[in-house]
Amino acid sequence: MSAFLIRRLLRFVVVCLGVSLVTFSILHASGDPVALIMPEAAEADRAKLREALGLSDPLSTQFVRFVGNAARGDFGRSFFHREPAFRLVVERMPTTLALTCLAVALALAVAVPVGIYSAVFRNTVGDHAATVVVFLGQSMPVFWIGIMLMLLFAVQWRLLPVSGWGTWSSMVLPAVTLGAFTTPLFMRIIRSSMLEVINLDYVRTARAKGLSEWLVICRHALRNAALPIVTVIGLQFGLLLGGAVLTESVFAVPGVGRLIVGAIRQLDFPIVQAGVFLLAMIIVSVNLFVDVLYVYLNPTVRLR
């Protein structure tokens, strides 16, 4: 167990370094960042800025400095907001995370019953219908679902606010939009782990003992589905955060995604770096947590 933990932590550190390298290279990907920041300036002015930003040092020195600063949450000041980039990103993080969590919760609320139904009544008309309906959510561009939902629920029927963030009601449409995109993933897992469990001996025994089928499923089968779902949340967290970016734009939600998208357009490198780095760190940490949790909850996993 502890050997596993050490190995896993080591890998975590290595991946963090890799993430730093990619984030670091964003600044250099488009050629000379200074020329992009001040396209009209004279070479002398550019040289000065290059000096000020430390861009004239060897790349290795720059990278070491970047990692050191990143570890302290220092990505420099935003070129446009004139505030520390990291703080701007952190300010918006709770919104994005709340949106993501809400969407996951909604998705589970739909996926669990539908997945169970679909497994129990496998290959019936109901199963196919349920599958298609749920799959619809994953087959539409996220922003398109958002616009359609907004037109129906906010403009046509006036049930919910059009956009914004803060009140519960304003969170419904963004969460449903992002949730619609996540539901099929969960439903598939629940369905297939249900199928796996449903014929196991102990479930059969339980059924034979006369408990109602529903209870059996809840007690025994769902417990088995829980871990894979957690794992997939970890694996798919990047996709979820990507969907959050689009949702945020449609519903004017003040989250990290919108900040980064704006920063990419303005070439505000400190924000892009801080934002991408922090999101990646969250994904890496979620995965670390999931792995450790998994081993902790299920000691029979073979460790290599």
Place this chain on the structure above:
Amino acid sequence: MAVTLPRTAVAYEVALPGASGSRAWRRFALNPAALVGSLILLTMVSVAVAAPWVAPHDPAKQSLLRRFTPPVWQAGGNAAYPLGTDQVGRDVLSRIVHGARVSLLVGVAAVLVSLVVGVAAGLASGFLGGTVDTVIGTVVDVSLSFPQILLALAFVAALGPSLLTIIVVLGLTGWERYARVVRAEVMALREKEFVEAARAIGVGRPRIVVRHVLPNTMSSIVVMSTLQVAQAILAEAALSFLGVGSGNAYPTWGQMISLGRDFVTVAWWLATLPGLAILLTVLAINLVGDRLRDALDPRTT
């Protein structure tokens, strides 16, 4: 890749043991969802291939006189433009038809890029082992740690939007799963006696790859690829929405939605119809992929 992932999750993400071909095919073909999906997909592909002959008009031909013509079933519709016209009077049906080409091309080409990179990385990782394996494993972990769409956005924006950029960038942000599957298969094979025997009598690695690794991973690769094509089509649409689409030389569905969305209250068909085209296509691909997985997975017999 140090931890064995939970079995179901792996089944979802990665490995699929091969079921016997003909049985799997029968199961797939008899599934109504798969059938419907395949039909839709077939239609879309034929339309895409035959676009110049199917489309009633030149998709680029504008006319200020017939801007915002509604679809034919609405008041003011015109039978010559069955799905209406857009903000500069171009025929929406023709654009959707031609858009099918580009959208499907982006999807398939991006996945081919992923496939090539992923399989190569997986083979290298599995056969060479050691440092190479560790390095590739780390690269996979690192690249799975970024929100794909943001990374793609940053790079497309830096390189300048074009069809080729989109394909390459999307391709390079989706290869990790292939690498994992192929590596796992190679690892499993390496421990098998016949491979060692084959190597002992001088059978080279390329042949082992062709004979054993690829056939064994084929079913998972096919399933993964269908789902990846769906993802790539959606990702292209998302990039168009965020303002860095494939340029404007060709109409894509994502671009049509993106340009039509401002007019959604006065000309609903501009954003809605290409959206439906994406919906149908991606749904069909997802259905086919999902049922393929079911059919190929012996555990769900």
Place this chain on the structure above:
Amino acid sequence: MKRWLTLMVALILAALVVPIGAGAQGKDTLTVALASNATTLDPHMHFERAGILVNINMFDSLLHRSAKLEFEPSLALSWKALNDTTWEFKLRRGVKFHDGSTMTAEDVKFSFDRVLEPGSEKKKSPQYGNVRAIKEVKIVDADTIQLATDKPFPLLLERLVFFPIVPKKHVEKVGEEAFGSTATVGTGPWKLVEWKRDQHIRLEAFDQHWRGRPAFKYVVFRAIPEVATSVAELKTGGVDIIRNVNADLLPDLKSHPQTRISTTPILRVHYMSLDMRSAPFDKKAARQAANYAIDKQSMIQKMMAGLGKQVATVVQPPAFGFDPSVPPYPYDPKKAKELLAQAGYPNGVDITMHSAFVDFRPHFEALGQMLTEVGLRTTVKMWDPGPAWNKYFQAEGKATNGQYGSWGNYSVFDADAVLHPLYHTEPGGWIGKHYARVEGLDKLIDEGRSSVDPAKRKRIYAEIQRMIREEAPSVFLWTQNDTLGISRKVAYEARPDEWLWLFAAKPAS
């Protein structure tokens, strides 16, 4: 697991049950949708329209401009030119800042100095270029200041209309960062309550404002990037004013029971700049051909709901120096083809044009089609502002044959404000230094901007307009209207300078 489920269900129910109507605002609140929030509330440290529109309601400048575009006293009660290069301003007495302190001549000097930064080589403020002619700010007495320019600077008063005065002591106390985000203090009608980035800026009426109290107690600027979203918000009462309404949405907003529109011609001219350094637009005949190729009237009628006027050059009627005797190019595709043949392209020629003018993409595509029809076979390239756009500058504009764009003159009503950036070839100019190569034009522009004699300037600008009409360094298109979508509950009208001066807004009776 069960408990989890229960929690989930409870959460969702809670979300649905909580009373709706977050968008609904009280009668004392005016809500405005902007595409984005400014990056800072410090009025000197940005030059974005989104920031200026917020700043003008929180700050005052020395001068104000009425809706009829006349200068009005604001923090300066009166002003006069002492000579060609010195102006004197009498300050209004007893003006209070939001923090309760009284505005003094020190604050005025401080405001200029923080932009001009005398003695420092690198200037922090992006507005430096607008006022760099000012050499010295002198405090004569408690109520009088003098501005000295390095040479005659006819645009000085124009530039002072948006040059907010900030409190010296306060800025020094809280620091620039806090001043631009949480502790913004001015003399304007509203003071800052809260700024939630990318969400809203909330202002509250300032009791001691020298004009008196505005009609709305609260003003909220919401950041809504999507057009469809802001239109939906306007219709459902979530916001009261939206900007830049697309002409195609006008019928919809006009007929909706909750909304109306207000539109006015503004100082914004559309043009296609042509790269005169390379073929085919190195030939005058080819440039003229492009001008004859565009059916401006059709486009204005069909694509802009008639809200625009064709122009002869880039100088617009309300700007100082406009010469009405210069006629616009008529639409004449036959003549265009002839001229193109004359230029050496009897069979047409392939060109590429680009634009970063996202709001007018359909117009750009239509322009491309019209050029194509006379033989200038055009590929249109839309460039989102951002990295690709900057690469264009690095390539000195050589990436394409020309650019479609618009110029808003910084809301300065003078011919120079458009001629210099578009056509002057000196470094520091805008697109002209890449594209324009008209002999003698630089000299004329320089002469025009360094004279304070209105008659002489008028003569010079008339000459320039005839010259560029003939040489055609651009395809001259049309002027544009600013169109606001407004809730029927609010009385407010669009202004010709694109400002949102909300002090003039009232609840509709």
